[in-house]
Amino acid sequence: MKPADGSATQTGPAGAGPPAVEIDGLAFAYPDGRQVLFGVDLVIARGERVAVLGPNGAGKTTLMLHLNGILTAGAGSIRIEGLAVAGPKMREIRRRVGLVFQDPDDQLFMPTVGQDVAFGPANLGLRGPELAERVAEALSAVGLAGYADRAPHHLSLGERRRAAVATVLAMRPDVLVLDEPSANLDPAGRRELAEVLGGLDLTLIMVTHDLPYALQLCARSVILDQGVIAADGSTAVLLSNEELMSAHRLELPFGFNPRHVLTDSRGVMP
Amino acid sequence: MGGMHVLDPYQPGRSVLHAMPAQCKIVAALGYVICVVVTPITAGWAFLAHLLVLVTLCAVARLRALLVVRRLALELPFLAFAAALPFVVPGPRVEVLGLGLSRPGLEQAFGLLARATLGLMTVIVLAATTPARDLLVGLERLRLPPVIIAVASFMIRYAGLVVGQMRRMAVARRSRGHEARSLRATGVLAASLGTLFIRSYERGERVHLAMLARGYSGTLPGALPTAAPRPAQWTLAGGLIAFGATVAVVARNAGLGLL
Numbered sequence: 383m384k385p386a387d388g389s390a391t392q393t394g395p396a397g398a399g400p401p402a403v404e405i406d407g408l409a410f411a412y413p414d415g416r417q418v419l420f421g422v423d424l425v426i427a428r429g430e431r432v433a434v435l436g437p438n439g440a441g442k443t444t445l446m447l448h449l450n451g452i453l454t455a456g457a458g459s460i461r462i463e464g465l466a467v468a469g470p471k472m473r474e475i476r477r478r479v480g481l482v483f484q485d486p487d488d489q490l491f492m493p494t495v496g497q498d499v500a501f502g503p504a505n506l507g508l509r510g511p512e513l514a515e516r517v518a519e520a521l522s523a524v525g526l527a528g529y530a531d532r533a534p535h536h537l538s539l540g541e542r543r544r545a546a547v548a549t550v551l552a553m554r555p556d557v558l559v560l561d562e563p564s565a566n567l568d569p570a571g572r573r574e575l576a577e578v579l580g581g582l583d584l585t586l587i588m589v590t591h592d593l594p595y596a597l598q599l600c601a602r603s604v605i606l607d608q609g610v611i612a613a614d615g616s617t618a619v620l621l622s623n624e625e626l627m628s629a630h631r632l633e634l635p636f637g638f639n640p641r642h643v644l645t646d647s648r649g650v651m652p
Numbered sequence: 653m654g655g656m657h658v659l660d661p662y663q664p665g666r667s668v669l670h671a672m673p674a675q676c677k678i679v680a681a682l683g684y685v686i687c688v689v690v691t692p693i694t695a696g697w698a699f700l701a702h703l704l705v706l707v708t709l710c711a712v713a714r715l716r717a718l719l720v721v722r723r724l725a726l727e728l729p730f731l732a733f734a735a736a737l738p739f740v741v742p743g744p745r746v747e748v749l750g751l752g753l754s755r756p757g758l759e760q761a762f763g764l765l766a767r768a769t770l771g772l773m774t775v776i777v778l779a780a781t782t783p784a785r786d787l788l789v790g791l792e793r794l795r796l797p798p799v800i801i802a803v804a805s806f807m808i809r810y811a812g813l814v815v816g817q818m819r820r821m822a823v824a825r826r827s828r829g830h831e832a833r834s835l836r837a838t839g840v841l842a843a844s845l846g847t848l849f850i851r852s853y854e855r856g857e858r859v860h861l862a863m864l865a866r867g868y869s870g871t872l873p874g875a876l877p878t879a880a881p882r883p884a885q886w887t888l889a890g891g892l893i894a895f896g897a898t899v900a901v902v903a904r905n906a907g908l909g910l911l
Contacts, residue, residue, distance in 0.1 A: 450827055473829055481827040488820040491847040501840075502828035535850065553828065 400464030402428045402557050402585040403449065407458035409609075410444060418444045420609035421458065428463075428556075431586040433596035433617060436606035437631035442589045445606060446559055449587070450479040463556055477506055480550030484562040486542035487534075495521070495537070495545050496530030502553040520552035521545075524578045540571025544578060557585040564592045593621055593634055597643065605630050660812075661723070661779040669713045669781040672888065673881040674790025680889035681778040687896030688770045693763030695903035699770070702899060705892070706773040713781045723776050727768045734768075737761040784808045806859075814852055821848065 403426040411417035418441040426432050436442050447453040448460055451467045460467040462478050483489050492498035499517045508516060521527050524544040534542055543563065550558065563579065564572050572595070579586065579599055590596055596603055597617050605613040605620065607630045613620055620626065621640040627633065634640070664670075669677070684705075691698045710720055741757030748758075782790070788805050792798075821844055830840060 447823070452823055452826060473831075476827060476829045481824075483820065483824050483827075485820070487851060488817070489824045491821055491825075491844045493843065493846075501825075501830070505829035505831075535854075549828065 401425050404461040408455050409457040431600040433600040433603040434589045440606045441609045450476050477553050478556045480555030480558050482546050482550055482560045486546040489546040490534035495532050499549050499552045516552045520548040524548045540567050559587045561589045564595045662783045663780040667713045672885050674782050674786040675793040676881050676885050676889040677778050678790045680892045681774050683893035684896045685771045685774050687900045691900040691903050693759055698899050698903035699766045702770050709777045727772050730768050734761040734764040
């Protein structure tokens with residue numbers, strides 16, 4: 383279980399430059415001594431959509447907080463588009479990696495949605511018309527154009543979650559990381575969010591317990607269990623492997639069969 | 653997580669002090685603090701005696717010295733004030749290391765330091781040996797108004813949640829490139845605190861509704877019955893106060909005799 387400190391020189395797909403995310407032997411323990419990650423290796427190419435699956439307490443959220451340097455690796459390294467997550471470049475890292483937290487109320491704290499969406503780009507130094515343009519662009523990307531002057535606590539949960547996505551999109555990230563994006567949404571809110579996420583042209587990492595959602599949005603999945611990547615492959619293949627699934631406390635909803643979904647939609651989810 | 657001891661200072665253990673019912677400990681702690689406060693500051697030996705008592709209590713409760721010292725750091729802001737006293741209080745001057753310091757100022761500074769430290773140590777022992785819920789039961793047994801008990805119990809229940817929420821909001825802010833360094837950050841912090849306030853207020857309303865839904869009608873039911881204190885435990889608590897009072901009275905008389 384020791385973190386590997388060998389320097390794997392993996393690169394992304396041929397000719398695509400450095401991969402979007404490159405995690406190498408990442409280990410981490412909280413200050414109270416509880417070790418959560420035991421050597422995570424993961425390479426995600428640009429434009430890929432990856433679901434991170436795993437039981438509660440597997441270290442999914444901890445891993446996510448490493449991607450933009452909120453937590454600092456105890457051992458190992460992380461690079462975002464070739465840039466190491468460490469030291470003085472943290473502002474650029476936080477621009478490149480947008481985190482959307484599970485509870486949108488943690489993210490939305492300004493009196494209006496517009497002000498909140500402006501918060502990130504303003505931190506990057508944008509002002510005036512350029513800032514306004516970013517806000518409008520981000521809000522319309524999540525289907526919330528015209529919501530700029532609304533107060534977050536007057537929105538539905540689905541709208542708030544999309545607003546939270548907008549607050550991050552406004553920073554024009556290269557990598558979008560979402561923690562349980564579908565949690566507690568009603569079916570319509572779920573679908574609306576899926577449409578927004580499916581239409582984005584960036585690298586997407588989704589931490590989730592919602593396996594159908596992972597299958598719908600992400601071609602590739604990794605299973606994180608006990609602080610290591612336990613499986614990595616096509617979402618459809620992983621979800622169809624009952625033995626693997628039950629070994630990691632992953633369960634499909636009653637009546638859901640990934641094979642049927644796939645045959646219905648010719649191998650790719652609409 | 654570090655720094656949580658303000659919210660949950662209890663240290664599990666099986667000492668005599670842990671076993672003592674909360675109401676005995678509350679009375680003893682309050683009584684002893686009063687004894688410390690009325691001890692005249694001119695009697696240095698009396699404070700030494702008080703200190704000895706409290707160190708003994710810490711030892712009986714098996715509290716680690718480092719833990720007690722770290723929690724004592726809470727009084728540091730007050731000590732800064734005490735340190736200023738010898739320079740600003742008017743009165744006869746004494747020479748200390750080439751500095752002309754005010755004698756009454758020095759005495760007052762010592763008094764503040766000694767009383768704050770001893771008072772805080774008393775509270776540290778009380779809080780470290782008594783779980784928060786037992787403190788509430790103890791206060792209820794001591795016939796404190798139920799409204800105050802209810803407010804205190806809600807505070808204990810929800811303080812942790814509010815702090816957790818505050819932390820998550822801070823992480824979300826930092827993730828969007830915010831760095832609380834310049835004065836301009838205060839506006840952002842103010843907005844966060846405002847939101848936190850509204851959300852806590854709304855949570856209060858939801859909690860109230862949930863209470864109403866379970867038949868709440870303005871009075872909280874009493875605490876579950878707990879073991880009544882044994883006479884020996886009251887004697888121990890009383891003995892502690894008696895000792896503190898004796899030290900205070902003797903110190904006071906000695907001080908009068910000197911005059």
